[in-house]
Amino acid sequence: MFYILMKLDCNDVRTSKHIIKKDTMHILSMSVRHSRKMADIACILVIVAIITQISFIHAVEAATIGRNSTVLAKNVISGNKIENAFKVQAGRGDSTVVEHQFFPKKVEIKVGQSVTWYNPTLVPEPHTVTFILDNKSTTGVIVPFSVPNSTKFIPLVQDNSQPMLASTKNGMSIVTGLNGRVFNPVAIDTKDNVKFMKANAHYNMTGSEKYVNSGWLLPKGQEQSFPGSANIFTVTFEKAGTYNYVCIIHPWMRGTITVK
Numbered sequence: 001m002f003y004i005l006m007k008l009d010c011n012d013v014r015t016s017k018h019i020i021k022k023d024t025m026h027i028l029s030m031s032v033r034h035s036r037k038m039a040d041i042a043c044i045l046v047i048v049a050i051i052t053q054i055s056f057i058h059a060v061e062a063a064t065i066g067r068n069s070t071v072l073a074k075n076v077i078s079g080n081k082i083e084n085a086f087k088v089q090a091g092r093g094d095s096t097v098v099e100h101q102f103f104p105k106k107v108e109i110k111v112g113q114s115v116t117w118y119n120p121t122l123v124p125e126p127h128t129v130t131f132i133l134d135n136k137s138t139t140g141v142i143v144p145f146s147v148p149n150s151t152k153f154i155p156l157v158q159d160n161s162q163p164m165l166a167s168t169k170n171g172m173s174i175v176t177g178l179n180g181r182v183f184n185p186v187a188i189d190t191k192d193n194v195k196f197m198k199a200n201a202h203y204n205m206t207g208s209e210k211y212v213n214s215g216w217l218l219p220k221g222q223e224q225s226f227p228g229s230a231n232i233f234t235v236t237f238e239k240a241g242t243y244n245y246v247c248i249i250h251p252w253m254r255g256t257i258t259v260k
């Protein structure tokens with residue numbers, strides 16, 4: 001609107017040139033020319049401001065999508081076809097700023113459809129996609145285990161490392177280690193059967209599980225930063241419901257898959 005008003009003003013200035021008497025024409029024409037220049041510059045500045053504002057709004061919208069809105073899987077288009085597997089980013093960022101969130105956070109799909117999580121971050125920052133379906137089977141990345149005091153730990157990599165040990169009274173020591181049920185893809189059913197899967201697993205979720213975990217997801221090509229970790233995790237949802245999940249490494253990273 002402001003641009004239109006300015007444009008009208010520009011035209012008025014140009015029109016005024018023709019209604020001025022000849023004897024004052026020379027002096028005033030200088031002034032009119034100057035005014036026209038100024039008005040034209042103002043018009044250009046207004047256009048630039050509007051374009052900049054529109055670009056900014058688009059940038060904010062692009063950055064906001066995926067943070068709080070629910071995204072329908074039917075809108076996902078890859079190439080010329082709609083894919084059945086919806087893609088969700090587990091974290092994102094570059095070597096300067098890393099965002100610890102899922103993008104999008106909320107996804108709505110239909111029964112039988114799949115979601116694939118992947119880590120697009122440029123630095124090897126790990127994430128997990130972990131469903132704690134019974135709300136009890138939560139766990140941690142590094143956990144303590146007890147072992148006999150006589151246990152010797154021989155590091156495979158000859159560098160500056162040794163296990164964290166603490167003695168107890170019963171001839172046992174406490175050693176801390178990386179939790180295999182967080183590091184590896186795994187599913188635990190209602191009868192507490194623990195089923196480990198290979199890296200980059202594809203799991204069919206029946207909805208009756210206690211715990212389903214992706215394992216550590218690293219950016220593609222950087223999986224060996226933590227040997228044995230994966231880049232993607234795919235789940236096919238076989239039953240309607242609301243499935244909340246979390247990254248165990250960053251517990252504030254949370255997402256929801258709604259299956260209808």
Ligand SMILES: [Cu+2]
Pocket residue numbers: 091100126127128247248249250253
């Ligand atoms: Cu994470």
